Amino acid sequence: MEPSTYKKVNFHTHCYRCLHAKGTVSQYALEAVHQGLTALGFSDHIPFPDDSFDLRMPYAQIEDYMNEVTALKKEFHGKLRIYLGFEAEYLTRYTSYYERLLSNTPCEYLILGQHLLETEERKLYNVYRLKDTSLYESYARNVVGAMRTGYFRYAAHPDLIFFNDHPWDIHCDRACDILIDGASKYGFALEYNANGLRRGEKIYSDGKRYPYPHKNFWDKVSGSNIPVYVGSDCHEPAVLYDSCMDMAYANLAKRNIPVCTEI
Numbered sequence: 096m097e098p099s100t101y102k103k104v105n106f107h108t109h110c111y112r113c114l115h116a117k118g119t120v121s122q123y124a125l126e127a128v129h130q131g132l133t134a135l136g137f138s139d140h141i142p143f144p145d146d147s148f149d150l151r152m153p154y155a156q157i158e159d160y161m162n163e164v165t166a167l168k169k170e171f172h173g174k175l176r177i178y179l180g181f182e183a184e185y186l187t188r189y190t191s192y193y194e195r196l197l198s199n200t201p202c203e204y205l206i207l208g209q210h211l212l213e214t215e216e217r218k219l220y221n222v223y224r225l226k227d228t229s230l231y232e233s234y235a236r237n238v239v240g241a242m243r244t245g246y247f248r249y250a251a252h253p254d255l256i257f258f259n260d261h262p263w264d265i266h267c268d269r270a271c272d273i274l275i276d277g278a279s280k281y282g283f284a285l286e287y288n289a290n291g292l293r294r295g296e297k298i299y300s301d302g303k304r305y306p307y308p309h310k311n312f313w314d315k316v317s318g319s320n321i322p323v324y325v326g327s328d329c330h331e332p333a334v335l336y337d338s339c340m341d342m343a344y345a346n347l348a349k350r351n352i353p354v355c356t357e358i
């Protein structure tokens with residue numbers, strides 16, 4: 096595989112605090128320098144003030160996380176540009192929280208990781224456990240609603256719904272079209288997620304494929320003017336910039352999709 100000619104960067108990075116990843120922020124920064132990255136953004140799973148939802152740091156740790164990354168920025172000054180952010184679900188009840196984080200704390204950016212789907216009726220569903228494809232369009236409208244708010248820099252794994260094992264149908268097509276039309280309309284960036292590749296190909300009821308990124312989704316993105324980032328979404332330092340990152344760049348190059356390297 097030809098190495099990508101893009102600057103090596105990553106803005107989707109987790110750390111041990113989220114309770115399902117390994118490594119301190121400092122270990123990720125050292126690995127980034129070792130791999131020749133020029134920029135590294137931390138986007139650990141956002142805690143909510145009421146500690147709703149698992150697989151994330153307790154809210155009581157948010158200051159420690161922000162202080163630790165802020166200190167790291169100084170430590171690596173001149174060697175690596177470090178950014179402080181969060182990967183966040185967009186849930187309307189937390190609107191003032193996103194605003195406060197972005198205006199009154201050192202947090203520099205949010206990426207949208209819609210692991211939870213909030214329907215128009217404000218019902219919540221776990222996106223990894225959708226029983227059929229009937230809510231896929233609702234997920235897509237939910238993500239487009241988040242694009243409109245201006246809180247988020249890009250949508251991480253926009254095609255996460257395909258983690259579920261349901262054969263491709265009209266809801267899948269429509270959900271992709273809603274996402275892509277929304278991103279085009281708002282000039283909103285999408286992420287090609289290397290962690291989906293890292294999960295490996297699996298036998299699904301409609302054939303062998305990666306859970307995400309889904310080929311059909313990215314075929315539709317090809318030819319649009321939507322900005323695209325590659326995100327490592329690494330949950331351990333060793334895979335920060337692994338062969339799945341190279342595969343992600345190669346898959347986009349095959350589709351003539353250019354990649355953004357500045358956040």
Ligand SMILES: [Zn+2]
Pocket residue numbers: 109113115140330
């Ligand atoms: Zn995670």
Ligand SMILES: [Zn+2]
Pocket residue numbers: 107109182208251328
């Ligand atoms: Zn992530």
